[in-house]
Amino acid sequence: MSDEVRLKPIVFCGSSRKDLLEFPKPAIDDGGYQLFRVQAGDEPDDWKPMAGGGHGCFEIRISDEGDAFRIIYVAKFTDAVYVLHCFQKKTRKTAQHDIDLAKARYQDLVKELRT
Numbered sequence: 001m002s003d004e005v006r007l008k009p010i011v012f013c014g015s016s017r018k019d020l021l022e023f024p025k026p027a028i029d030d031g032g033y034q035l036f037r038v039q040a041g042d043e044p045d046d047w048k049p050m051a052g053g054g055h056g057c058f059e060i061r062i063s064d065e066g067d068a069f070r071i072i073y074v075a076k077f078t079d080a081v082y083v084l085h086c087f088q089k090k091t092r093k094t095a096q097h098d099i100d101l102a103k104a105r106y107q108d109l110v111k112e113l114r115t
Helices: 016-022 025-039 095-113
Strands: 010-012 047-049 059-066 065-076 081-089
Touching: 010 016, 016 047, 016 081, 025 059, 025 081, 065 095, 081 095
Parallel strands: 010 081
Antiparallel strands: 047 059, 059 065, 065 081
């Protein structure tokens, strides 16, 4: 029996990869490491369920010099970890347009996977 960990591929939906790469370098590095943990079947260091995003959506919470960044993803599907949305959080409460975008991408993903 092998101790090798099989990593799920990461699939970025919409502009999520471009948006992640617009984070400051330390936040990009932390986000990449946290996504690696998810790929390996572990939990990110700081996460919570993403209410309103879709069944099985979670958000990775990243802090960098007082700024807050989020990566919304879903890992419940066997074929990949899907990154739905990446954004800088400007207020205490997540903006509704960020929730709506993640939800729309989740719904598109589910439709695509059914075909």
